[in-house]
Amino acid sequence: MRFDHRHLLGIAPLRPDEIVTILDLADQYARFNRGRDKHANALAGLTQINMFFENSTRTQASFELAGKRLGADVMNMSLQASSIKKGETLIDTAMTLNAMHPDLLVVRHPHSGAVELLSQKVNCAVLNAGDGRQEHPTQALLDALTIRRAKGRLHRLNIAICGDIAHSRVARSNILLLHKMENRIRLVGPPTLMPSGIQDFGVEVYDTMEEGLRDVDVVMMLRLQKERMDGGFIPSEREYFHRYGLDAEKLSYAKPDAIVMHPGPMNRGVEIDGTLADDINRSVIQDQVEMGVAVRMAAMDLLARNLRARPTEVMA
Ligand code: NCD
Numbered sequence: 001m002r003f004d005h006r007h008l009l010g011i012a013p014l015r016p017d018e019i020v021t022i023l024d025l026a027d028q029y030a031r032f033n034r035g036r037d038k039h040a041n042a043l044a045g046l047t048q049i050n051m052f053f054e055n056s057t058r059t060q061a062s063f064e065l066a067g068k069r070l071g072a073d074v075m076n077m078s079l080q081a082s083s084i085k086k087g088e089t090l091i092d093t094a095m096t097l098n099a100m101h102p103d104l105l106v107v108r109h110p111h112s113g114a115v116e117l118l119s120q121k122v123n124c125a126v127l128n129a130g131d132g133r134q135e136h137p138t139q140a141l142l143d144a145l146t147i148r149r150a151k152g153r154l155h156r157l158n159i160a161i162c163g164d165i166a167h168s169r170v171a172r173s174n175i176l177l178l179h180k181m182e183n184r185i186r187l188v189g190p191p192t193l194m195p196s197g198i199q200d201f202g203v204e205v206y207d208t209m210e211e212g213l214r215d216v217d218v219v220m221m222l223r224l225q226k227e228r229m230d231g232g233f234i235p236s237e238r239e240y241f242h243r244y245g246l247d248a249e250k251l252s253y254a255k256p257d258a259i260v261m262h263p264g265p266m267n268r269g270v271e272i273d274g275t276l277a278d279d280i281n282r283s284v285i286q287d288q289v290e291m292g293v294a295v296r297m298a299a300m301d302l303l304a305r306n307l308r309a310r311p312t313e314v315m316a
Helices: 016-033 058-069 090-098 114-119 137-151 169-180 237-244 285-309
Strands: 047-052 073-078 104-109 125-131 158-162 184-188 204-206 218-221 259-261
Touching (some): 016 137, 058 073, 058 104, 058 285, 104 114, 125 137, 137 285
Parallel strands (some): 158 218
């Protein structure tokens, strides 16, 4: 089992065999999490700090639970309210925390590249919990595990990623991962929500759901990231739902056993019909949440093994 990284900053630096290593270990943790005794020791003695510079409910809760189930001491910091407002920079905050000797730092930040910058300044392992529009590696990994469990494989599948691609780090990390694992990826959405230079990603681009969903195995919906928009991207939410919102009729273009995914939080009635999102015969949205905890346990376990293999830096 090889995983040669100090940090988990994105999918881009990972090899396919390392992705498989994380998913295989996460599968074991998924089984463990369904048992009665949910306490293990892989992170015992280690301190995990969750630094969220952007609102998050599920990702933060998922990392917190993952750390606690593995025996870490976990601390949560929501930073938009505290010292950031006082003008302290990202690096100042990181250095302050670094002086408290954390072992794992889980960071979400609204600016692309901020988490990587921070990783260069601290002595601990850094996990990217979402940076701007760039990467959200644990989301792509939990999506991959959900797909692998539902479809029995993670290669040669037709996968449609639909909606607000331009503002989405989830889309970017998923494209990188699914491409590395040799799937066929389609991006479906209005041209205003497609990033520029999308042709270089090795994907097919469609602007209607009817064409884009034809015969796909997986339909991955994305949230309309209204907070990242400054107007003019969509005519109206009603019109958007009519053209791009996933409902039973549009899903009928896909394969009869196609699964429906969404990273949450959902805008029901905007990008997805609420009844379909709750239909456990088609929707694996709750499985995604479940796999999220397992994947984060696996990622932190692997990083901790690498941490423990390094000599401790003892201060004189
Ligand atoms: C995603 C995110 O924050 O990038 N959500 C999440 O991790 N639960 C997707 C989104 O906000 O739409």
